[in-house]
Amino acid sequence: xxxxxxxxxxxxxxxxxxxxxxxxxxxxxxxxxxxxxxxxxxxxxxxxxxxxxxxxxxxxxxxxxxxxxxxxxxxxxxxxxxxxxxxxxxxxxxxxxxxxxxxxxxxxxxxxxxxxxxxxxxxxxxxxxxxxxxxxxxxxxxxxxxxxxxxxxxxxxxxxxxxxxxxxxxxxxxxxxxxxxxxxxxxxxxxxxxxxxxxxxxxxxxxxxxxxxxxxxxxxxxxxxxxxxxxxxxxxxxxxxxxxxxxxxxxxxxxxxxxxxxxxxxxxxxxxxxxxxxxxxxxxxxxxxxxxxxxxxxxxxxxxxxxxxxxxxxxxxxxxxxxxxxxxxxxxxx
Amino acid sequence: xxxxxxxxxxxxxxxxxxxxxxxxxxxxxxxxxxxxxxxxxxxxxxxxxxxxxxxxxxxxxxxxxxxxxxxxxxxxxxxxxxxxxxxxxxxxxxxxxxxxxxxxxxxxxxxxxxxxxxxxxxxxxxxxxxxxxxxxxxxxxxxxxxxxxxxxxxxxxxxxxxxxxxxxxxxxxxxxxxxxxxxxxxxxxxxxxxxxxxxxxxxxxxxxxxxxxxxxxxxxxxxxxxxxxxxxxxxxxxxxxxxxxxxxxxxxxxxxxxxxxxxxxxxxxxxxxxxxxxxxxxxxxxxxxxxxxxxxxxxxxxxxxxxxxxxxxxxxxxxxxxxxxxxxxxxxxx
DNA sequence: CTGAAAGCGCTAACAG
DNA sequence: CTGTTAGCGCTTTCAG
Numbered sequence: 001x002x003x004x005x006x007x008x009x010x011x012x013x014x015x016x017x018x019x020x021x022x023x024x025x026x027x028x029x030x031x032x033x034x035x036x037x038x039x040x041x042x043x044x045x046x047x048x049x050x051x052x053x054x055x056x057x058x059x060x061x062x063x064x065x066x067x068x069x070x071x072x073x074x075x076x077x078x079x080x081x082x083x084x085x086x087x088x089x090x091x092x093x094x095x096x097x098x099x100x101x102x103x104x105x106x107x108x109x110x111x112x113x114x115x116x117x118x119x120x121x122x123x124x125x126x127x128x129x130x131x132x133x134x135x136x137x138x139x140x141x142x143x144x145x146x147x148x149x150x151x152x153x154x155x156x157x158x159x160x161x162x163x164x165x166x167x168x169x170x171x172x173x174x175x176x177x178x179x180x181x182x183x184x185x186x187x188x189x190x191x192x193x194x195x196x197x198x199x200x201x202x203x204x205x206x207x208x209x210x211x212x213x214x215x216x217x218x219x220x221x222x223x224x225x226x227x228x229x230x231x232x233x234x235x236x237x238x239x240x241x242x243x244x245x246x247x248x249x250x251x252x253x254x255x256x257x258x259x260x261x262x263x264x265x266x267x268x269x270x271x272x273x274x275x276x277x278x279x280x281x282x283x284x285x286x287x288x289x290x291x292x293x294x295x296x297x298x299x300x301x302x303x304x305x306x307x308x309x310x311x312x313x314x315x316x317x318x319x320x321x322x323x324x325x326x327x328x329x330x331x332x333x334x
Numbered sequence: 335x336x337x338x339x340x341x342x343x344x345x346x347x348x349x350x351x352x353x354x355x356x357x358x359x360x361x362x363x364x365x366x367x368x369x370x371x372x373x374x375x376x377x378x379x380x381x382x383x384x385x386x387x388x389x390x391x392x393x394x395x396x397x398x399x400x401x402x403x404x405x406x407x408x409x410x411x412x413x414x415x416x417x418x419x420x421x422x423x424x425x426x427x428x429x430x431x432x433x434x435x436x437x438x439x440x441x442x443x444x445x446x447x448x449x450x451x452x453x454x455x456x457x458x459x460x461x462x463x464x465x466x467x468x469x470x471x472x473x474x475x476x477x478x479x480x481x482x483x484x485x486x487x488x489x490x491x492x493x494x495x496x497x498x499x500x501x502x503x504x505x506x507x508x509x510x511x512x513x514x515x516x517x518x519x520x521x522x523x524x525x526x527x528x529x530x531x532x533x534x535x536x537x538x539x540x541x542x543x544x545x546x547x548x549x550x551x552x553x554x555x556x557x558x559x560x561x562x563x564x565x566x567x568x569x570x571x572x573x574x575x576x577x578x579x580x581x582x583x584x585x586x587x588x589x590x591x592x593x594x595x596x597x598x599x600x601x602x603x604x605x606x607x608x609x610x611x612x613x614x615x616x617x618x619x620x621x622x623x624x625x626x627x628x629x630x631x632x633x634x635x636x637x638x639x640x641x642x643x644x645x646x647x648x649x650x651x652x653x654x655x656x657x658x659x660x661x662x663x664x665x666x667x668x
Numbered sequence: 669c670t671g672a673a674a675g676c677g678c679t680a681a682c683a684g
Numbered sequence: 685c686t687g688t689t690a691g692c693g694c695t696t697t698c699a700g
Contacts, residue, residue, distance in 0.1 A: 004692090005694060016671090017695080018670060019694095020694065021670085021695095023695095028670090029669070029670080030670090033670085045471065047444065048693080048694070049450060051388045051394065051449075051450055051692090051693075053693080053694060054676095055676045055677065055692095055693085055694075055695095057676090057695085058676080062428070062449070070404070070413050071407070071410045073407060073410070076405045076407070076410045077405055079404050079429075080405050084431075092445055093428065093429060094396070094428055095413075095427060095429050096417070096421075096426075097417050097418075104421075107421075110381065111426055114381050115396070115426065116384065116385055139336070252616040255616070256617070259618040259619070279407075279583065281561075282560055282561060282583075282589070283586075283590070284590055284593040284617070284618040285593065338676090338677055338678085339677060339678060348686080348687085350677090351680085351687060351688080354680085362686090363686080367686085382677080382678070383676090385676085385677075385678090386678040386692085387677080387678060388692095389694095392692080
């Protein structure tokens with residue numbers, strides 16, 4: 001059995017309260033005893049039981065994270081940022097993949113609730129009224145990550161998706177492109193779907209470029225084959241000189257498809273992706289993309305949550321972090 | 335405040351033991367009361383406090399996972415397998431990134447210990463004597479994932495790395511290649527470094543192909559730029575008609591580098607990767623690779639750990655799962 | 669300064 | 685069948 005505070009007390013010939021004191025208020029115990037206790041702790045390699053502590057403090061120093069799917073490089077980066085910030089702030093992360101499935105989500109929320117998490121990081125999905133109600137009910141601090149809610153008063157950290165998509169499209173337009181295709185997420189997704197689509201539309205409109213329905217192909221954010229998406233886009237339209245894909249993975253599908261068709265990138269068609277996942281620097285050709293500071297988003301989200309957990313409420317509720325166009329070799333002037 | 339068992343008891347006008355019973359041994363309580371309790375639970379949306387329970391049962395239903403870095407697609411897939419298996423078996427996963435740093439690892443092991451995890455999943459790193467000693471001390475069931483130990487009696491699940499590398503090299507040889515380069519992990523890494531190197535050597539030797547020191551470039555598994563690695567390899571040798579990279583990411587670096595140099599793949603140089611991460615299907619050209627069943631490895635590891643946690647010890651201590659060569663477009667006959 | 673005792677939320681004998 | 689009681693490991697009054 002693991003040693004308990006009793007074992008330490010016995011070994012040091014003091015009461016358990018004294019042991020507890022040397023751990024929580026060392027100055028209140030006389031040196032001589034303190035040393036004995038410390039020695040006993042060392043000898044037994046004693047570590048306090050976090051369950052017992054949590055029961056008293058009503059803090060577990062663990063935070064729950066729900067994400068769609070860790071296999072998505074985008075989330076993996078965010079998680080890493082969370083991890084590092086958590087380590088620093090003294091939290092552990094329990095990570096759950098929801099596949100954006102409501103039941104899975106609710107099931108995990110329940111587990112979190114039972115396990116008494118101190119806070120929740122909710123990633124990427126739009127937040128629906130019933131989700132909100134459920135979160136509310138659990139009375140646990142929440143921070144939305146790479147998503148936000150205008151409807152509810154929930155803190156969040158993300159980039160400005162509309163502006164980012166606008167910038168990407170604008171970048172293409174300034175490079176002389178007018179026939180710009182887009183592979184977008186479903187408009188049903190109000191976070192990365194609708195917003196980016198709107199940014200694209202705004203850029204086109206601003207330059208008086210006709211918006212053609214067939215130049216856009218929509219995919220579900222969480223289940224799509226990037227290659228098929230590219231194929232579908234090029235099957236439903238023609239004459240494109242550029243395509244803006246709303247994720248690097250999708251852009252890789254485009255690169256792959258175009259290569260199969262003998263279309264050269266960027267000579268014949270320019271491609272820009274979104275996210276700037278690590279591998280986008282090694283595609284053939286290297287991918288021009290809209291960089292999101294994933295790591296930072298995750299890191300910052302934890303800081304924000306930490307503040308909330310401690311009752312502090314930070315200046316801005318909905319934080320926007322900067323994005324940036326990373327020019328590489330998959331785009332060219334026309 | 336969250337409702338406790340007392341609140342439920344009060345509302346249902348029964349003792350807390352009765353409430354406890356309807357949760358743990360429903361048949362031992364008379365229908366009438368049972369219904370009242372259930373109604374109260376429902377009304378209060380009561381959920382038992384896992385901390386209190388854990389304190390009694392000495393089970394937390396959470397397992398700790400240490401991995402080098404979640405950003406690596408390879409681990410992300412494994413984690414997903416663990417996640418799904420965990421959900422099924424009723425565990426939560428606390429995931430920690432060690433960056434293969436000893437201090438980080440030990441710090442996390444401590445946290446795990448305090449949080450009373452039921453089991454530990456140790457990924458990818460070789461396991462050194464002092465690590466083993468530490469694990470042993472914590473007396474917690476451990477399963478090694480994508481690593482193993484011949485030195486210690488620890489259960490594990492992984493592929494046969496030596497054979498996999500042998501197969502990859504052999505595949506290249508059978509395709510007519512004799513000048514086969516390799517980008518390998520450090521030989522200091524006994525799991526994915528040494529073994530794969532040995533598989534490569536065995537295949538060459540078997541075909542009486544001279545082993546040239548300069549045809550191999552070694553990188554640290556956890557910190558390397560794939561592009562630079564490719565560049566280094568081709569700088570130190572020449573005449574290669576094929577290269578075997580021990581990870582898909584490394585192979586992508588090779589693809590990228592070769593493309594920059596105007597060397598066509600697979601016409602001039604064939605490239606085979608390792609892992610079969612999702613994106614390897616979308617590289618240009620599509621990557622031929624050695625597929626590891628990452629998801630399954632993770633999944634199986636949890637099942638194995640679960641068995642151990644319940645005192646069962648399964649048939650094979652060190653499990654080997656099958657690998658497979660996935661032929662795509664980055665390799666050609668010579 | 670320090671030990672005894674109560675209590676965090678829950679389960680498990682133990683009587684009745 | 686069900687309430688009372690002790691106790692999981694720890695912190696925190698409260699006396700002394």
